């Protein structure tokens with residue numbers, strides 16, 4: 005009865021026909037575009053597809069950023085600075101990606117709020133709702149893990165605080181914290197872990213749960229407006245295509261435009277490189293974590309079990325089990341005062357906590373000046389031209405310059421005799437000749453001298469020529485060789 | 490485009506209206522995607538358009554020092570090689586000497602045979618390679634031994650009264666001079 009009318013099969017070209025016979029694309033397109041929406045297309049339904057759009061944008065920009073990014077404590081910040089300051093469109097793409105996480109959180113809130121107020125989780129939609137809850141948590145994981153990757157001051161200190169919070173959990177907290185950090189302290193292993201989570205593990209989970217979520221959605225069907233029966237829709241349906249598609253597309257354009265304008269004219273900042281020794285730095289998470297951050301401040305460590313585990317756990321559990329608890333088919337929000345009241349209370353509480361946090365930071369003069377200084381430092385760093393990182397190997401060779409005069413003399417001889425041409429600049433060995441570093445452990449000075457004067461047959465065959473230096477010089481050379489590590 | 494198919498009443502069928510809209514939507518999204526692809530492509534191809542690997546010019550010393558040279562002067566230079574977001578600094582030995590025409594030139598000390606460091610032998614008044622005995626004249630010209638070509642001359646110039654050089658590596662064992670980095 006409510007099946008929407010389908011037009012006759014279009015006369016399609018030979019190529020489309022060929023392709024369709026092999027893929028069934030026509031059927032797939034029809035199925036997805038002709039999805040019935042009871043009561044017709046509405047702006048209120050755009051947030052799900054908008055989330056998908058932003059997620060795809062995050063995947064694409066993220067993959068491109070990985071062309072230059074290196075996840076290691078000594079290169080991460082340089083490579084992000086390189087992206088921001090050198091690479092064409094780098095500042096733009098990174099800003100799209102960074103602002104994209106905020107867009108994601110905003111759209112998530114809108115999507116959940118719409119679902120909640122419309123009671124769209126009712127009517128055999130428990131698994132649809134649960135898969136959505138998992139996606140919500142995964143998106144927050146993405147925001148948390150991605151935040152550390154630039155390895156600037158705010159990223160570093162926000163993650164110190166974030167992992168410390170996990171450490172507050174009784175009994176297992178310390179273990180969880182160390183597992184997240186890859187050790188007791190934050191360091192390059194933390195960065196690798198966050199990178200792997202951000203780039204491989206969490207996205208893989210998100211892909212699977214999006215597939216599940218969309219499948220469950222199609223299985224249950226669109227729930228329609230608040231006065232619709234969620235199980236057996238009565239309102240005349242309208243197909244997804246064309247009106248809902250057009251509305252979704254227009255909203256997508258708005259999101260793209262907002263992200264693009266923000267990224268172009270207000271690029272996301274990059275502060276100075278993380279300095280763990282900076283004890284004055286005031287950590288502040290990204291805005292969407294500020295309310296939680298403020299909430300956790302109210303709990304003394306004696307009550308942390310209650311504040312960090314029990315209360316958030318109960319709230320999350322109640323939230324996830326909503327479709328199991330609220331089993332009536334009533335969808336109008338004003339007829340569901342408890343559920344809607346609780347939801348509005350939590351939203352208001354989060355807004356309130358956020359506002360208190362910002363107000364405290366503004367009113368405390370010490371905080372205000374320090375936060376301003378941090379902001380200034382980040383802006384200044386963003387203005388400075390990019391500085392190439394000096395490669396570690398050359399740093400090592402210049403800082404590890406030998407000081408023993410005999411060794412210094414030996415090094416000169418090593419260079420003058422071109423030993424390095426085959427054995428490597430610092431005796432590291434090359435394809436042509438073995439390494440000399442650590443030779444001390446294999447030969448005594450006397451044995452080495454004898455070998456240098458009259459190389460073995462094997463050495464000669466490899467291109468080694470006898471050393472014809474006077475004895476004192478040979479001794480210096482051997483001293484130098486023995487100093488190589 | 491074909492004229493719209495109409496039904497008995499003369500109104501376009503739903504299918505046709507939807508087809509036109511489909512084309513329009515498809516075109517618009519293709520257009521938007523094309524615009525969005527521009528920054529992505531520029532980003533990915535940045536290393537092709539900008540110099541991401543280069544050897545900077547290294548300072549040798551005041552050009553006045555090399556006006557009146559009779560024998561090659563050995564100098565240690567700091568070579569800075571840019572590689573994407575990093576740079577490597579290494580010390581290299583070069584010789585400042587004179588061509589037969591009397592102009593200052595800078596030679597790499599790397600032997601074109603197998604890469605040993607060529608030395609100036611004062612007594613013989615020629616360059617001698619300690620490894621397999623290749624010999625070269627004061628201007629680096631090949632005199633004898635296993636080297637396949639003359640010593641490699643580096644690009645050099647005088648800027649603000651200082652002699653500067655661009656250090657390069659050349660392929661060994663070949664008669665022609667081929668830059669390898």
Ligand code: FES
Pocket residue numbers: 600601602603604605618619620621622623634635636
């Ligand atoms: S390396 Fe110089 S002669 Fe063989």
